[in-house]
Amino acid sequence: MSSVWPVLEPILPLVSKPARYIGGEDGAQVPEHGPGRVAWLLAYPDTYEIGLPNQGLQILYEILNERPDAVAERTYAPWTDLEERMRAEGVPLFSVDTHRPAADFDVLAFNLSAELTYTNLVGMIDLAGAPVRAADRAIDDLLVGAGGHCTYNPEPIAAFLDFVVLGDGEEVAGEISAALAGWKAARVAGDPVTRHDALTALAGVTGVYVPALYQPVTDAEGRLVATRPIDPAAPELVEKRTVADLGQWPYPRQQLVPLTEVVHDRLNVEVFRGCTRGCRFCQAGMITRPVRERPAEQVRTMVAEGLRRTGYDEVALTSLSTADFSGVEDVVGAIVRSGERPAPADEGEGQGPGSSLDCGAGLGGPGAGLASDISVSLPSLRVDAFTVGIAAEIQRARRTGLTFAPEGGTWRMRQVINKLISDDDLYGAVESAYSQGWRRMKLYFLVGLPTETDEDTLGIATLARNVVEIGRRHHKNPSVTVSVGGFVPKPFTPFQWFGQNTRQELERKVGLLRDALRRDRGVQLKWHDPRATTVEGIMSRGDRRLAAVIEDVWRHGGTFQEWSEHFDLQLWLDALERQGLTVEELAYRHRTEDEALPWDHLSAGLHKDFLWQDWRDALAEVGLEDCRWTPCYDCGACTGYGIEHVVASAVPPAGGSQGTGPSPAAVPVALGRRPVPAGAG
Amino acid sequence: MRLRVRFSKLGKVRFTSHRDVARIWERALRRASLPVARTEGFSPRPKLHFGLALSTGYESLAEYLDVDLVEGTIVDLAVLPEALTAALPGGLAATAVATVPPGTPSLQHAVTSSRWEVEVHDLDLATVTARTEALLAAPELVTTRQRKGKDVSDDVRPHLLHLQPQAHPAEGVLLVAELGAQNRGLRPSELVALLGDGAREGRVRRTHQFTEHDGTRCEPLPAPHALERAS
Numbered sequence: 072m073s074s075v076w077p078v079l080e081p082i083l084p085l086v087s088k089p090a091r092y093i094g095g096e097d098g099a100q101v102p103e104h105g106p107g108r109v110a111w112l113l114a115y116p117d118t119y120e121i122g123l124p125n126q127g128l129q130i131l132y133e134i135l136n137e138r139p140d141a142v143a144e145r146t147y148a149p150w151t152d153l154e155e156r157m158r159a160e161g162v163p164l165f166s167v168d169t170h171r172p173a174a175d176f177d178v179l180a181f182n183l184s185a186e187l188t189y190t191n192l193v194g195m196i197d198l199a200g201a202p203v204r205a206a207d208r209a210i211d212d213l214l215v216g217a218g219g220h221c222t223y224n225p226e227p228i229a230a231f232l233d234f235v236v237l238g239d240g241e242e243v244a245g246e247i248s249a250a251l252a253g254w255k256a257a258r259v260a261g262d263p264v265t266r267h268d269a270l271t272a273l274a275g276v277t278g279v280y281v282p283a284l285y286q287p288v289t290d291a292e293g294r295l296v297a298t299r300p301i302d303p304a305a306p307e308l309v310e311k312r313t314v315a316d317l318g319q320w321p322y323p324r325q326q327l328v329p330l331t332e333v334v335h336d337r338l339n340v341e342v343f344r345g346c347t348r349g350c351r352f353c354q355a356g357m358i359t360r361p362v363r364e365r366p367a368e369q370v371r372t373m374v375a376e377g378l379r380r381t382g383y384d385e386v387a388l389t390s391l392s393t394a395d396f397s398g399v400e401d402v403v404g405a406i407v408r409s410g411e412r413p414a415p416a417d418e419g420e421g422q423g424p425g426s427s428l429d430c431g432a433g434l435g436g437p438g439a440g441l442a443s444d445i446s447v448s449l450p451s452l453r454v455d456a457f458t459v460g461i462a463a464e465i466q467r468a469r470r471t472g473l474t475f476a477p478e479g480g481t482w483r484m485r486q487v488i489n490k491l492i493s494d495d496d497l498y499g500a501v502e503s504a505y506s507q508g509w510r511r512m513k514l515y516f517l518v519g520l521p522t523e524t525d526e527d528t529l530g531i532a533t534l535a536r537n538v539v540e541i542g543r544r545h546h547k548n549p550s551v552t553v554s555v556g557g558f559v560p561k562p563f564t565p566f567q568w569f570g571q572n573t574r575q576e577l578e579r580k581v582g583l584l585r586d587a588l589r590r591d592r593g594v595q596l597k598w599h600d601p602r603a604t605t606v607e608g609i610m611s612r613g614d615r616r617l618a619a620v621i622e623d624v625w626r627h628g629g630t631f632q633e634w635s636e637h638f639d640l641q642l643w644l645d646a647l648e649r650q651g652l653t654v655e656e657l658a659y660r661h662r663t664e665d666e667a668l669p670w671d672h673l674s675a676g677l678h679k680d681f682l683w684q685d686w687r688d689a690l691a692e693v694g695l696e697d698c699r700w701t702p703c704y705d706c707g708a709c710t711g712y713g714i715e716h717v718v719a720s721a722v723p724p725a726g727g728s729q730g731t732g733p734s735p736a737a738v739p740v741a742l743g744r745r746p747v748p749a750g751a752g
Numbered sequence: 753m754r755l756r757v758r759f760s761k762l763g764k765v766r767f768t769s770h771r772d773v774a775r776i777w778e779r780a781l782r783r784a785s786l787p788v789a790r791t792e793g794f795s796p797r798p799k800l801h802f803g804l805a806l807s808t809g810y811e812s813l814a815e816y817l818d819v820d821l822v823e824g825t826i827v828d829l830a831v832l833p834e835a836l837t838a839a840l841p842g843g844l845a846a847t848a849v850a851t852v853p854p855g856t857p858s859l860q861h862a863v864t865s866s867r868w869e870v871e872v873h874d875l876d877l878a879t880v881t882a883r884t885e886a887l888l889a890a891p892e893l894v895t896t897r898q899r900k901g902k903d904v905s906d907d908v909r910p911h912l913l914h915l916q917p918q919a920h921p922a923e924g925v926l927l928v929a930e931l932g933a934q935n936r937g938l939r940p941s942e943l944v945a946l947l948g949d950g951a952r953e954g955r956v957r958r959t960h961q962f963t964e965h966d967g968t969r970c971e972p973l974p975a976p977h978a979l980e981r982a983s
Contacts, residue, residue: 083767083809084767084809088769089767089808089809090767090768090769090772090808092767093764093765093767093768094764095764095765095841095842095843096841097841328779328841330765330768330772330776330841331768331769331772332771332772332775336775379783380783381779381783382778382779382780382781382782382783382839383779383782384778384782
């Protein structure tokens with residue numbers, strides 16, 4: 072076994088945060104490599120702190136290492152100081168598990184969840200010692216693959232990748248191992264196999280897209296007509312993979328516990344996958360359909376065993392909208408109670424009798440003396456009072472801040488994006504939160520949404536102001552943080568045809584809000600850099616011509632573009648110009664119904680006519696209810712694959728206009744075209 | 753009840769920071785199911801009291817941690833080192849545990865010096881010997897160091913308690929150094945810088961921490977072999 076450790080060790084004292092490179096986490100594996108086993112190096116193209124908690128990567132790491140025909144180790148992007156020294160000393164990309172050089176593996180597989188990491192992907196392939204372009208790789212070079220949400224439009228990075236995986240990885244990772252195991256054995260034995268043999272074997276696995284086996288066809292003006300297979304092994308349409316029953320995959324079983332601080336440093340248990348709220352801007356909600364809940368009993372077991380094994384005192388129940396999990400109150404209640412211990416008699420002295428309103432002094436929140444040792448976090452909450460009730464159940468002590476995401480500033484805007492939260496839902500939620508002791512609210516919004524007017528943008532300021540007003544009834548200095556992101560249209564959403572707002576327009580809208588909120592004490596405005604949003608927009612719906620741009624930016628030193636201290640718009644603009652491409656064409660223009668899209672040869676299960684109709688409905692400000700509890704709109708995600716929702720509760724959760732609510736008729740949702748649920752009309 | 757734990761930090765895990773080690777201990781104590789007392793108030797924290805910070809990258813045979821347990825807890829001290837080591841990641845090991853009586857000064861205040869083994873590269877033994885002798889012969893050694901972002905000049909000579917260069921079995925020189933810990937003390941990296949041109953720091957390992965008690969010098973907890981003899 073080879074290891075770069077002897078060369079790496081003397082370098083580590085010279086770089087920042089060296090604990091990122093040592094491995095040794097609880098849950099880390101030391102797999103036995105061999106000629107009969109396909110060796111995967113699972114890569115996250117950002118720092119260890121960002122990449123380690125990635126659940127997708129951890130799930131594949133375990134599943135592959137359980138197989139007799141595969142082994143898997145992990146790697147993350149070395150920070151710039153280490154990369155510089157690695158290149159100077161000739162140290163290649165290595166695994167953190169055994170410090171093997173990348174070239175000892177067969178497959179380098181990336182998890183891609185953000186467009187701005189694409190230059191890091193190129194840099195890591197290069198550091199691994201493989202040619203950055205797939206076409207230049209030889210028989211012994213790594214097979215480079217990618218999965219994750221970004222791969223629903225892999226065309227900008229297609230030139231760098233040998234294969235791309237669409238959808239859930241649990242089953243397909245094993246099938247890929249099986250497809251490559253025979254090829255590897257033959258190669259190691261010296262049999263006459265080619266790299267093309269490996270590619271055709273991969274193309275035979277459902278859910279796997281091999282870019283080299285497809286060719287974009289363009290018309291006389293250079294416009295894309297279609298992307299067509301050029302090899303009999305390649306299917307016309309590559310379908311995504313969907314795990315039908317999450318209960319069969321209780322992974323990760325041994326979540327990695329890092330030795331150094333990372334983001335989301337806690338136990339994570341995925342309670343369901345998929346979301347059918349139908350928010351039209353949300354790619355995750357479109358491509359991960361249908362909803363598949365994990366059995367509540369399995370959630371409880373995974374939480375209890377995970378906490379015991381890891382020593383964490385915090386667990387996050389993850390999903391795209393955790394308050395929608397059937398019986399969520401019972402599950403969180405059980406976790407909180409399991410973590411409680413009786414308060415010794417002398418504790419809690421000096422506390423009041425626990426009035427839930429009396430927490431203005433900052434010390435001793437309600438029930439502090441009885442505080443659970445375990446805290447539960449619920450990312451991605453709905454905006455309603457019901458949700459705040461759950462939060463109150465689990466956050467008895469540390470009531471500092473709550474986050475809501477109305478996304479749009481006016482009801483009209485929220486109908487367009489199908490995020491059917493009324494102003495009253497939001498005000499009810501914050502009233503409930505302030506009255507129960509929370510003092511800081513965080514509100515997330517998007518600007519640059521389709522049909523957005525300045526009235527919609529300024530509606531954000533009005534909502535924030537009113538939230539502060541509500542807070543003043545309960546506290547002296549309530550604070551509201553408004554986070555504004557520029558909207559980036561994504562493939563396989565109804566907004567995939569929408570022309571993204573220009574950088575200047577996004578900057579203008581942020582400016583409007585800054586001016587409007589300048590005098591409002593209590594409201595802090597934060598915004599995502601419109602320059603970064605612009606580059607994300609170029610990648611999001613770009614085509615194969617962008618590979619040259621990405622490579623150019625990387626060759627000019629543009630790595631870690633997710634990091635504001637490294638992001639450099641000029642590198643991108645210069646590279647686009649050198650390639651004769653414009654932001655206008657790639658991101659700003661509206662696309663037409665008959666236009667071929669760069670991802671048309673891939674499928675997330677959604678019918679294109681469903682998405683187009685939803686886009687028309689959006690422009691007509693027509694909302695669409697959640698299909699998990701109402702008749703089917705035939706989006707294609709279930710019917711096309713012969714699967715269905717796995718939801719324990721037959722009725723939606725109470726509260727707010729997103730659930731059935733006490734009086735759904737009170738909310739003026741215009742329901743259009745498709746079957747209208749009984750009682751809602 | 754307060755427990756004092758002596759632990760070692762060796763190998764790859766030496767690249768974790770002092771803060772990292774604190775978080776690792778919090779998790780390890782929960783994994784070992786020790787009922788650690790918690791602070792009261794808005795955001796309760798486990799009551800752990802760490803000794804002198806060890807720089808990231810240095811190894812140690814003599815790190816210390818005090819842990820307050822919930823009153824009335826009964827623990828079997830004999831099995832505790834093994835149980836804690838099992839709950840710690842590889843490279844960290846609890847080597848001794850004892851109860852400390854109420855009123856015992858905190859580790860931060862009690863420890864007056866540490867003994868180090870410092871690998872010095874790129875200089876030969878004769879040179880290092882000559883330079884350490886010169887340092888010890890100097891009446892004062894005023895050096896400029898950074899403190900809270902500002903340059904501060906200190907006489908660090910009082911912190912040089914003992915310096916013993918010896919041939920290193922593998923490479924360069926092994927300098928055994930006892931350095932003062934109070935009033936900012938002197939770090940091994942600063943000692944290597946004092947050795948002057950050409951000196952390069954190799955691996956560094958803390959082997960002992962010392963407290964003064966009625967004029968005699970002792971360790972906050974005896975080394976494991978001494979403990980075994982006593983029991």
